[in-house]
Amino acid sequence: MKQKRLVGLALASMIVLSGCSGTVKDNGKDVVASIDGKNILADDIYTNLSTSASGKQALFTYVLDQLIRENFPVTDDMKENASEIVTNIETNYKNQYGDxxxxxxxxxxxxSGYEDMSAYKDSLIQSLQYSEFLKKYVKANFDEVFEDYYKQESPRFMSLIKISMTDPDSPTDDEKExxxxxKSLLKTNKSFADIASExxxxxxxxxKGNxxxxDSTSxxxxxxxxxxxKTALSLSQGKVSEAIKGSDGYYFLYCTSTDKEKVKSELKTVDVDSPLLVYDDYMVYLAFKTYELKYSDEEIQNTIQKIVKESLEARDDLRKEKA
Incomplete structure (x- = not known):
């Protein structure tokens, strides 16, 4: 269902966010700030935003952020989720680095560009809001999204056996054994699942190794x-790989299924960890289009709509190339 909200003139909102009252004028033009006695005018900022490619994208991002904040406000669950992630990170660092x-x-x-852990936590919460925005779109258009996902990603069910090694290039006798x-067991009738569990x-x-x-987002x-x-993304259904040297040992992979309906059933419950939310960099524009926005400035409206249109055309071109 399309939702109506008043975006208004984005520039006016920027003035409010900057802490200016909006009443300071310079020859009838709004002053955003002053540096060494020289006024920075709202009109000049708008010109930069509406003419340069980076400025246009920044304008779109700003409007998108406001839309998400309005429709997907921060919840207690988001705060709790972010806090758990922060706690886990801090615990891992303590275990790894001690004092x-x-x-x-x-x-x-x-x-990574964060002032402190509090700033990082805030970014996690914003990411969760963004995920909710995409999740709503995916749930409402699940069949269409899944069809595209299956074509683009060729997802499959995979099982794995890991043989840990301190140094894969120079394994100990016990590790070799x-x-x-x-390797020998995989040539017998013993199932991959049973070997993995043991x-x-x-x-x-x-x-059992499952x-x-x-897919490529995993x-x-x-x-x-x-x-x-690389092996996992190319292994055929029912095939077991040779031993693959990895980052901290050797691995055996088994592609248990590439069945479309089985994969679809597995992904039917869409949560914030769903690959359907992250496989398509252009999904944000698809989701954005489902909202009916009312603009106070026609030029901003045209700029935003052009960005969305050109982005979705680029998406179509990529899919034509891959077809």
């Missing part, structure tokens, strides 16, 4: 290494 945890964490935050034993060193061991639906490269991810 140096605070220093290491401050350095990591600074390199375990690796060879698993031998795997991965967290998925308790699930790591669920995977982050396997970060978890296991680029070769593991």
């Amino acid at each position: 140096e945890a605070d220093t290491q964490l401050e350095s990591a935050l600074a390199s 375990k690796l060879e034993e698993v 031998y795997s060193d991965d967290d998925s061991k308790s699930a 790591i669920g639906v995977i 982050g396997l490269k970060n978890l296991y290494g680029s070769d593991v991810e």
Whole structure:
């Protein structure tokens, strides 16, 4: 259902956010701020925003942010979720760095552009609001979104066995022995699931090696290494991979299914962790179009609508190239 809201003149909102009253004038033009006695005029900011590519995108982002804040306000669940993530990060740093945890964490935050953990927490909450915005669109258009997702990502169910090694390039005798034993077992009638539950060193061991639906958004490269991810995304249904050297051991992969309906059923419940929210960089424009916005300035309206139109045309072109 389309929702109506008053966006108004974005520039006027910027003046309010900057702390200016909007009553200061310079030859009849609004003054946003003054630097060394020189006035910064609202008209000049608007000209920059409406003419440069980066300015236009900033204008769209601003309107989008206001739309999301209005329609998906911060909830207690979002705050709690963000707090849990922050606590987990702090705990991991303490476990890894001990007395140096605070220093290491401050350095990591600074390199990522955050002043402190509070600022990072705020960004997490904003991300959750953004996810709710996309989640609403996906739920309302699930069949259409899934069809595109399946074509673009070729998702599949994957299971995994990990043989941990301190140094994969120079495994110990015990590590070699375990690796060879698993290789031998995979040539027998013993199921991959049973071997995984008995031998795997991965967290998925308790699930008999099952790591669920995977695609290019799953982050396997970060978890296991680029070769593991590459193999997982190309492995045919029913096939087991050779031993793959990863970041901290060797891995065996088993593609249990690429069945479309099975994948669709698995993803039917859309939550903030759903791959359907992140596979398409252009989905934000699709979702944005479902809202009926009322603008106070025709030029801003034309600029925003042109950005959305051109972005969705670029999306169509990419899909034509891939077809």
